[in-house]
Amino acid sequence: MNNILLIPATLWRKARAYSQKLWVRVLVMGLLSVASLGFTQLIEMIVPDKMSSIMTGASADRLLDIIASAMLSATIFSMTVMVSTYRSSASQWTPRVHQLIMQDTVTQKTLAAFIGAYLYALVAIVLREMRVFGDDHALVIFWLTVLVLAYVVWSLVRWVLHLQTFGSLLHTTRQVEGITKQRFQERLKTPCLGANPLCDGVPDDARPIDADQSGYIQHIYPEGLNTVAERYDVRFYLPQPIGHFVFLHEPLLWFEGDVSEEDREEFLSLARGHINVNDLRDYDQDPRFGLVVMGEIASKALSPGINDPGTAIDIITRVGRILSSYSSEDQPTGAADDGEASAKDGPDGPHLDRLWVPPLMPNDLLDDGFGALTRDGAQVYEVQHRLQATLAGLMHHPDEGLQNAAFHFADTALRRALQSMNFAPDRERLLASVSERLRLRVTQT
Known part of the structure; x- marks a missing residue:
């Protein structure tokens, strides 16, 4: 070694x-x-x-x-x-x-x-x-x-x-919000972990490196992977984001280039050694996991046994605050439409030029944070009203990708809420609280 x-x-x-x-x-x-x-x-x-x-x-x-x-x-x-x-x-x-x-x-x-x-x-x-x-x-x-x-x-x-x-609930939600926001901003300051953004898929001539165990992709050591790629004159592609579950013998990452047979075993060992696969997701490099956990807290608060819509409203506010920190001030120059700054936009190109990593997608972030509570709180007017207000704020975000994702998510959430609410005045109040653009889209289609 x-x-x-x-x-x-x-x-x-x-x-x-x-x-x-x-x-x-x-x-x-x-x-x-x-x-x-x-x-x-x-x-x-x-x-x-x-x-x-x-x-x-x-x-x-x-x-x-x-x-x-x-x-x-x-x-x-x-x-x-x-x-x-x-x-x-x-x-x-x-x-x-x-x-x-x-x-x-x-x-x-x-x-x-x-x-x-x-x-x-x-x-x-x-x-x-x-x-x-x-x-x-x-x-x-x-x-x-x-x-x-x-x-x-x-x-x-x-x-x-x-x-x-x-x-306590207050301390726990603050902890989850704090660690999620911290990891979120770390990712924004180092887009795609310092590598190239993988937006167009893996090249056709790339070959897979299979996982040697089943589990979640917990950590990636991008600097080490880039060093391995430089040593063997290859390029690495990681199409699966951190937090994705991979099965045994499923492709863990892909490489493009030629590696001799005598070096192949050591090459595969080094490549797998820089990607930790474990049975649990971790907060460290996975800001999406923090959003999922906050969504689970809100979803459980909306269960019939607890029936605490106030907690769900608090979580909506906290998730909205995390996503609002996704501002241009936290990003390097040149934000991409997918919400995460493109590593190619820097003056010297990406720091890790032999590594391609998928960027954070706004659609995934919204679904992680709001997906569960949108379903479980569809019939609760107070929850849906706060959700639509938060999404309306994100529609004015400087990032165009997040704006569009927030609008489409608000459209889906509003349609589900209107179908779930049995009381007509609640439906009317909710529909009146959204923007005219969203109201026309929902009522005319």
């Missing part, structure tokens, strides 16, 4: 993915706590003996005993709250938010702080029993323990304040 996988951009993407895992934060905090104890030995060497003897070892022992006994209970309590919140959020809103709540930064930092402090206290007590830290040189470890205790108290206060909203 060569060093293609180790290019900086790929390493950064992998590091960001690992940084969102709880065990990574816990491991880092544990290593820091152990390393800090070794650092105290170095400081003790430069502290005068007269100053070191001011503090006795018994003072540090009492603090270490407090941390060791309290942190185990605090960690168990935090884990119980976390698991309870995960289960309640998955059952009340949608199971897809479980994945996002597990990546909650405050929760992960708090658990890492508690476990790290617990490990610090245990190791320090063991070293004290082994006479590594003597009673005559306990000044540094005492004050280090005070700092650890202060950090634990601060983490506990932050955790208690965070629990006031953690797992």
Whole structure:
């Protein structure tokens, strides 16, 4: 295996993915706590003996005993709250938010702080029993323990304040909206992941590289793929967007060019290695998944068992706010009609010139965010009124592709609502609230 996988951009993407895992934060905090104890030995060497003897070892022992006994209970309590919140959020809103709540930064930092402090206290007590830290040189470890205790108290206060909203509907929808908008803008600033836009399909002479497992396309490392393409003098085409489900032996990507038989096995391995296929979709490179999750929350709120149209209205507003950030200010110069800026419009062409990736399509974005609630809330006037108002706002968006997509979606949603509503005055009010252009199109066809 060569060093293609180790290019900086790929390493950064992998590091960001690992940084969102709880065990990574816990491991880092544990290593820091152990390393800090070794650092105290170095400081003790430069502290005068007269100053070191001011503090006795018994003072540090009492603090270490407090941390060791309290942190185990605090960690168990935090884990119980976390698991309870995960289960309640998955059952009340949608199971897809479980994945996002597990990546909650405050929760992960708090658990890492508690476990790290617990490990610090245990190791320090063991070293004290082994006479590594003597009673005559306990000044540094005492004050280090005070700092650890202060950090634990601060983490506990932050955790208690965070629990006031953690797992609630408002907090959950804000989380989903925040991560979706962030990933959405990242994609707009780097259209097609920095590659060429694939709008006309795969060339006829391109050959497929089949998937070696079934699952969702979760991550793509475009910089690495482009490097592989440069090495073997080929061009890669990825017709399936991130979040698409591929089956075993279904084409995962296509390449155009010649690869010798002796290099073919390594070439296929490298190409597949830069595309992660997993059993779940992920928010990281897939802003459409966040829109789907928000649509699911709204759809569940409209179910007969919950009957909460207010939540659906709130989701409509949030999805509209996300799509409204799809402005020319967030895009490089030269936005394409499909809504995502064309990589070819830059002064130097696309950054990854041997890779073709499909752009974000406005029709897909609207269907992801509004599709489910349009169907499940078709008979609710308040929901349909807010939906039509939001779509009317998107019809005035600077991007022409999004304007047209919003108009066609509003047309479909209005027709479905008019057929689903049994009360004639509701139908009349809804029809009167839309633009004249849309009203004429619906009534005359």
